[in-house]
Amino acid sequence: MKELTVEARVEQIETVTEFVNAELEKLDCPMKVRIQIDIAVDEIVSNIAYYAYGEKTGSVTVRIEALQEENGVQLMFLDAGVPYDPLTRQDPDISADIEERKEGGLGIFLVRKTMDDMKYEYKDGQNCLTIRKSF
Amino acid sequence: MQINKTKKEDEMILELEGRLDTMTAPELEKVINGELSDVRKLTVDLAKLEYISSAGLRVLLSAQKIMNKQGSMVVLHANELIMEVFEVTGFTDILNIQ
Numbered sequence: 001m002k003e004l005t006v007e008a009r010v011e012q013i014e015t016v017t018e019f020v021n022a023e024l025e026k027l028d029c030p031m032k033v034r035i036q037i038d039i040a041v042d043e044i045v046s047n048i049a050y051y052a053y054g055e056k057t058g059s060v061t062v063r064i065e066a067l068q069e070e071n072g073v074q075l076m077f078l079d080a081g082v083p084y085d086p087l088t089r090q091d092p093d094i095s096a097d098i099e100e101r102k103e104g105g106l107g108i109f110l111v112r113k114t115m116d117d118m119k120y121e122y123k124d125g126q127n128c129l130t131i132r133k134s135f
Numbered sequence: 136m137q138i139n140k141t142k143k144e145d146e147m148i149l150e151l152e153g154r155l156d157t158m159t160a161p162e163l164e165k166v167i168n169g170e171l172s173d174v175r176k177l178t179v180d181l182a183k184l185e186y187i188s189s190a191g192l193r194v195l196l197s198a199q200k201i202m203n204k205q206g207s208m209v210v211l212h213a214n215e216l217i218m219e220v221f222e223v224t225g226f227t228d229i230l231n232i233q
Contacts (some may be wrong), residue, residue: 010157035186035216039156042188046157094225098203101196107189107222113223 001065008060008079009023010049017041020075023064027073033135037075040131043107044077052081066068072116072134078126081126085120086129087112136184138166145175145206152183156190163191167179167198175206182212187220199230 004019004057008010017038024034041062048060063076112118117132136159147170149200171177175200177198178181181187187195195210202208213221221227 013157019158032216038154039186039188040221042156042190046190091223095228096225097200098196101194101229106192110189110220110223114219117156131219 001063003061003063005061006058008045008049008052010046010083012049012060013042013045015043016060024073024101026087027071028065029073030135031132033056037073037131037133040075040111040115042075043111044129044131046077047107048077048081048127051084054082056069065130066074067134070134073130074130077129080126083098083122084127085122087118136162138163140166140170142174144172146178147171147176148180149175150179150180150183154185154187155194156186156188157158157190158196160188160190162195163199167194167201171198171201171205175207177202177206179208180211181214181217184214184217187217189224192220192224192226195226195230201219207231 002023004016006015020041021034022036031133045060052058058079058081061078065074067074086108089105089108092102092109111131115131115133121128121129136151136153136155141148199208208231210230213232221232
């Protein structure tokens with residue numbers, strides 16, 4: 001298991017992505033999955049950066065580890081911001097007409113569709129969002 | 136991300152290269168909001184785009200809304216992963232992807 005803690009700001013997404021990609025490379029992650037995970041990192045870290053701490057600042061920790069039972073990876077995102085379960089958010093209406101389209105909610109929806117599993121818990125004063133993907 | 140702009144009369148071609156994500160989407164948004172007023176035909180070429188996240192989708196959506204009012208927009212050469220993102224989010228129904 002490896003982990004990285006950075007300030008929860010969108011400017012740090014690139015640092016997190018580089019850290020995650022270096023680990024994925026060690027696991028021989030296929031390019032397609034690597035890109036899907038990069039997108040997940042963008043969506044999740046940007047949500048934390050924009051919403052978790054309101055006007056205040058805080059940090060985000062990313063933990064990455066290989067799955068034991070199969071080829072794959074698990075990533076955990078931890079922040080000590082306002083408790084918020086993104087999985088309770090209603091899915092966007094993806095069949096809506098262009099003028100009726102709402103702008104929010106697409107990111108987490110996209111992550112849920114491309115990862116194998118996504119879980120949320122609030123533990124020890126932290127939001128903990130876990131994604132898994134096998135390759 | 137790099138944006139290569141080509142403009143001829145009322146046609147504009149935007150070639151996007153790299154990643155269209157949270158950090159880079161505002162660059163495209165600036166072009167969409169500031170330089171489309173006299174454009175009737177917009178082409179967005181994704182041949183060199185590696186991936187797109189929801190921040191990029193939102194900008195493409197607002198470009199399509201603008202062009203629906205004043206002309207037309209096509210999206211070209213999306214790679215397999217970008218097509219998958221368009222399909223999962225229903226964007227295949229609202230963008231003209233060729």
